[in-house]
Amino acid sequence: MFDLKDLYQEVIVDHNRNPRNFRKMQDADRVVEGFNPLCGDRLNLYLKLDQDQIADLSFDGSGCAISVASASLMTDALKGKKVADAESVFDEFHNMVTDNKPHDAEEIEHLGKLAALLGVKDYPARVKCATLCWHTLHTALAGNKKTVSTE
C-alpha cells in the first residue's frame, strides 16, 4: 500500500507554505490566467522573455496545495531555461504524471525536484491540480491566449 506521504511529502508541503517566485511581475511580457474549476484553483503566470530564454517566471493566485506547490516547483525549475528546453520539460513532466506506467530511477532522477509531484498519479482527480500551471505556461509561451482552463 502506498503512503499518503507519496503525495503530501515534505517538498510539496514546504512549497505550498512558502511558494517560490510568488509575486506579481510588473514588467512581464506575458500574463496568463489559469483556472481549474474542480478545485477553484486560480493562478496568474507572469513570463518575461529574453529572446529565446525565460528571463523571469513568477505566479500569484490561490489554490490547493498541489497546484501551488506545482507552480512553485515549475517556476523554480524553468527560470533561465531556453524556451525549447522548457517545452521539453513540460512534455516529460506531463507524460509522467498522466501515463499509467511505473517509472525507473533514471527517469525520476531526470525530473529533479518536480518528481515530488508524481504522487498525484494515484489520485486521478488531482492530476489537473498539478498540471494547471504547466498548461498555463504552455499557453503563455505560445503567446496566443489570456486564460486557460483545465476543463
Next chain:
Amino acid sequence: MSTNIAQTLSAGQSTFPVNTIRTDFPILQQEIHGRQLVYLDNAATTQKPLSVIATLDDYYRHYNSNIHRGVHSLSEKATAAYEASRGKIKDFINAASTKEVIFVRGATEAINLVAQSYGRSTLKPGDEIIISEMEHHSNIVPWQLLCDQTSAVLRIIPINDDGELIMEEYKKLLNEKSKIVAIVHISNALGTINPVKNIIDMAHAVNAVVLVDGAQAVAHTGVDVQSLECDFYVFSGHKLFGPTGIGVLYGKQELLERMPPYQGGGDMIKMVTLKKTLFNDLPYKFEAGTPHIAGVIGLGAAIDYVTKTGLANISAWETALIQYATAESEKVNNLRLIGTAKEKISILSFTLDKIHPHDIGTILDHEGIAIRTGHHCAMPVMDHFQVPATARASFAFYNTHAEVDRLMQGLNKCLEIFG
C-alpha cells in the same frame, strides 16, 4: 429490519438499530485504502439498501418490458409496478392525486420543466422571479435562462452569516410583479432548513406561485405538499436511497392542466395525425418517451424502506449525529463552520486552517473517509462566505458516532501534515 421500529422507537438515539440498518447497505461493508469505508457524502448521493438493489434486479431479470401500451403479461406487470410507485410517492408527499406526480430525471429536470412550461407560457417582460442566495445552481440557471427568454427579472433573497434567509428582505422583494418564487427547502451547501411554509404563504399573498426544491429535504424530513400548499415540489430519487436518473415533479393539478407539454413524443399523446396532436391527460402529458421504468420501481422500493424505518426515527438519529459532530468539530483547531443556522440538518460544511478543501478531501480519502469538497454547485454561497470551496461531511441514518470520530481523527491528520 422489523416493521414496528416506527412504533417502538422514541427519539432516543440509543434505541435506533443502526447496526442492523448498516447490514442493509452492502456498499458500506468495504475497505478503502485499507480502512473501513466511512461514507459522508450523502448530500451528493445516498447509498442504496438491498431492497432497492433487489427490486432493480428483479425487474430486469423477470419483467423488463415497456409500459402502458403492451397487452402482454410482462408489460402489464411492469405497468402495474410503475403506477404503484406513483401511488407510493403520492402518499409519501401527501399529494392529492397521482395525477400530480410526474416522473422526470431528477430535481434539475423538474425545475427546468416548470421554468420552460409554466414560466415561459405565463411570464411577461418585467415580471419577477425570486430565488435565494443559497440556491443550488440547478435552481438558479433555469431561471436565468427563462429571464433571458421572457425579459423577466431575477430577484435574490440574501442570506445572513449563519446561512439563513433574511426574511425581512424577502418581504421587501414581494410585490405585484412577483410571479414565481423558487426556493430550496434545505440547503445542500449549508444544511439550513428554510421556513418554506412561511415563504409560500407570503408569496401567495401577492399571487406568486412557489416551487420548492426538495432535493435535500425528502431524505431527512417529512414533506406534506398539501399542508405546505406549495405549487410545485421537486426531488431526486438518488438522494432518497433510490436509483439515479429518476426524480419527481409534484404540481398542483389545476396548474399542471393549464401548462403546455415540456417535451413531445410517445406516451404523452392521445392521438396524433400529421396535422394535429391531442395530448394525453395528467400525469402522462409530461412523460414523453419510454421513462426510466426500473428507476421508478426502484424509487418505490426506496420509499418503502424509508417509510418502514420511519422519518421521525431517521430525523432523531441524524439530529443526534450532527449535534455530536458539531460539538466534536469545535475541538479541532482552526475549523470554521460554514452554515450555522438554528434550523439545520445533518450537514457539516467547514474550512480547516488554510488547508484547501481538496487537499482535505484527498487526505481523508486516504483514511477511507468520503466527503465532498468544492463549491457544492452553490458558488454564490461560497462568494457570500468568501471561500473558494468548503469541505462538507453529510450524514445519513446509517452513519454512526464512531464515524464522526473517524472524521475528526482524519481532520487532525490534515492539520498534522500541514502543521
